[in-house]
Amino acid sequence: MDESGTLVASPPRSAKLQVEGLSAYYGSKQVIQDLSIDFDDKSVTAIIGPSGCGKSTFIRCLNRIHETVPRARATGRVLLDGEDVYTIDPVRVRRRVGMVFQKPNPFPTMSIYGNVASGLRLNGVRKPALVQERVIRSLKQAAMWDEVKEHLDAPGVSLSGGQQQRLCIARALAVEPEVLLMDEPCSALDPIATSKIEDLIFDLKRDYAVIIVTHNMQQAARVADKTAFLYLGKLIEYGDTKEIFERPKVKLTESYITGRFG
């Protein structure tokens, strides 16, 4: 009850992203089948499933990168804070829903500084002081400021693989997204670089909704609050990561996570 005596319902824990009846196609081939799922804000969700089940395609629908592939299309709704991203300008969607790819892909001709600043310029942030402030903050958020602050002018590609991936995360964070999509961000990295990225993901969930595709079960178990299992373009099981890994409800999930099918 509030002061006026009316009943105030506690606000339901709102989903940051709500996917409703999403289907995705390459030409006539359907690879995501009428999929619905909600993603929590300020938490990490892992998406697991065998290769080719549609994980990448699925998350690429969430920030409308999927439709940039020739003959690719998607139907259904993706609500970002309740607003369908398919009614928002795709450039704005991609600013609000950032993405990090499997292979670190810093812009090869650009310096470390230039890489992080590039997204800002694209999004109209031009004041040098503001750009600098955002670059520094993003590099700090990506836990690599101390490693690179002495040589911001060095080419981004001169960094190690793990550093390059954190640079890409910094670049994604610079435009202040609300959701961060990561597609197998550690699959090209050694265990130490992987641990650093996992620590980073742990910190990032304080501020963002993080959705990570991984084929590493243990990584999903380590970093994610919730886990979704996809198979043949369908959502088979979705729940708290602890439940999924201790007592999955669906036999198919059990077979997959125990490594009993390839």
Add this chain to the structure above:
Amino acid sequence: MPERVERKAFGEGLVQLNQHTVEMAGLAQRAVRMAVDSLVHRNDDRAKEVFLLDREIYRLQRAVEGECTDLIALFAPVARDLRTVMTVLKISTDIDRIGRGARNIAEVSLELSQVKQKSPKLDKISRNADLAIHMVDQSVRAFVEGNDRTVREMGRFDDEVDTLYREIFSDVLAGLNDRTIKPEVGVRLILINRHIERIADHAVNIANRVVYLVSGEAPPPVSRMVNGESGLTGAPGLAPAPPPSEPRADAEAGSGAAPADDSPSKAATGDRKPE
């Protein structure tokens, strides 16, 4: 349906764990049986054999613990694989405790054979031990078969054991009161009674773990009595309530009811482990 893959190395590890668990359980049942026999037939040699069995059970328990650690470290098991490893880890402790219970009974039995008194009738104790052994057998069988159906009725057996436990307690008390049982005998019978009742509790633990293994359901909560409520200190003439049905390691080691730790026969039989 997806193509099936066997995880060979992990599978072999599980087979090994299963074998060791079954072996331990077999030894534990034999140990309880021999301990009670040694008591009923006043057979000291048999009592001493129990100590050997108990030591072997302990050795296997350590091996199983190491195997579980290896499987977790090497294969990071999840889902039913994880529940299997966790279950084995827990029930191997229960089986070890059953072995220790047998050892404790054998120790008391050796002490009793020093007492010059014709032994009172022990058929109720013997019957309760049979029930407890049956419960251990059922619960381990359920584990091996991965089937929780049979163990869901374990509570019924446990109630029977508890009922007999109370009867035996009252009988001994009556015998002490009318002086047909010497105090040095009666006190020891009460200890043995308690050990048997605890063995049944361990069987219930194993059964509950099997339910978890099969279904993923958490084991049911156990009501724990607070210090001082425990049965053996009950007012004279009253049969005590059985102790809480899930024994605790610390409670067991610290409890005044566990005589084994400072019993004189320990030195004679060789130290088993630090407790």
